[in-house]
Amino acid sequence: MVARTHKSQLSDPFSLVLQPPKDETPAERQQRVELEQEQKRVSDQIDDELRRERADRKKKSKREVKVLLLGQSESGKSTVLKNFRLKYASTQWKAELRSWRAVIQLNLIQNVLVILDLMQNYLAVLDSPTDSTAPGSFTPSPYGRTSIDSTLSDITVASERSPTNISLTQKHRVLNLRLSPLREVGDDLRRRLGASDPEFTFANGTDGAMNGVLDESSRKSSREFGVRGWIGALGLPSNGAKRADEPMPVDEATEILATLRDDIISLWEDPDVRDLLKVKNARIEDRPGFFLSDTARITNRTYIPSDNDVVRARLRTLGVQEWRIVLEQGDSFGSEWVIYDVGGSRSMRHAWLPYFDAVNAIIFLAPISCFDERLAEDPSVNRLEDTLLLWRAIVSSTLLKNTTLIVFLNKCDLLKRKLQSGIQVNKYMLSFGTRQNEVGVVVKYLKDKFKDIIRADASESRTTYLYATSVTDTKATAATLNTVRDGIIREHLKHAEFV
């Protein structure tokens, strides 16, 4: 038995290496034993530290509050995250503002390109004598007033408005020519934003509202861009405090935009261009990342984005982005929040699932102004219908039965503008009936619809918090986030007591 053990020890390369030298003197042996004891002491100390660290991490992860932002694309998830950082992590936020300049410049350029493409198409019709299509008339939308249904049998999608005559002249042709360098500047900015993130991808589709309204070429120019991580794409400093005082370099994009400032303003303020946009039902001012009204400020060579500019900037999220935020403000000062911001388009939703059982709360963004819009990914689907289907899936998920659910009925400001412009909710949602076409009434009606789905689909009764929001309004959102934070912490503590 002994011989066998000895043999197996000798055949083990480690035992061979660890065996003391054969000709070791007593003094050498003493020295070796002392050294080994010291090494063991250090090793035990490291083990202790690791154990302590692991226990700390476990305790901390119980204390950490984890929130998942969910909702379809363009529902306002990243905007909520921005509001949260603006309010609770303002040092980092301030340091990052300037890094958003390129995104905002690109948003502005995309606004201009949408108009240029519409103008070009119109001019092409004017220039084509054989074309039987009269100027100002457009091919009807292939989607028309399609009735869709699964849950919301009564929801329909928008149709195009009737055309009028628009007089585009030589002045517009010149403007079109002078502003054409912006196409290349836009491509350069996209490349620059993407260059710092190897996983950067150009989005294929365009946005929901304009889908089916804009021509193919206009869709291309309004093409969105997205990133997997703001930090990489924006070149955010890991510790940005130093950068906040540095002057902004006047790069090529900034220089070209400054030179074209007056042309952009005269394009946007031109009454015929406005007519064209109206006829095309482009509603460009309600679009994400609309900055044409701020052209004079943004095209300034020394422009530095404001809080509000960054909150309004549009940068599509791809995949899932984790944000660790140590609260610098309020009652929960010093506590750590982990916020997961996800990409909302259909092709990205499979990535949400792994986070379901890891979070304390879900903030679900329902953009309620989109009752007359279609999904970019599938233009046969009404955006509000998609939102309600998502909500149904969330409330019926058993993985989420202990998760606090919070709903932001978002984009109330846009809803108000739409209703004021005469768009009738009951044209798209028959069940709205003869109720008043007024924002308060629509919000209440939709709140009830969300609650009905909980009652019908949740496996057990559960508390859900519903808020009417316009998350581009940072002041109002700060107040809502305070209440939300308190509610989440309360639920978190309640749950922690049972753990």
Ligand SMILES: Nc1nc2c(ncn2[C@@H]2O[C@H](COP(=O)(O)OP(=O)(O)OP(=O)(O)O)[C@@H](O)[C@H]2O)c(=O)[nH]1
């Ligand atoms: N007017 C208005 N605009 C909003 C509101 N909420 C968000 N937006 C704008 O809508 C655009 C889209 O918002 P995001 O927060 O990027 O949307 P998202 O849900 O993160 O979209 P994905 O990343 O594609 O999933 C941004 O330009 C926002 O500024 C709102 O309440 N009112």
Ligand SMILES: [Mg+2]
């Ligand atoms: Mg996003």
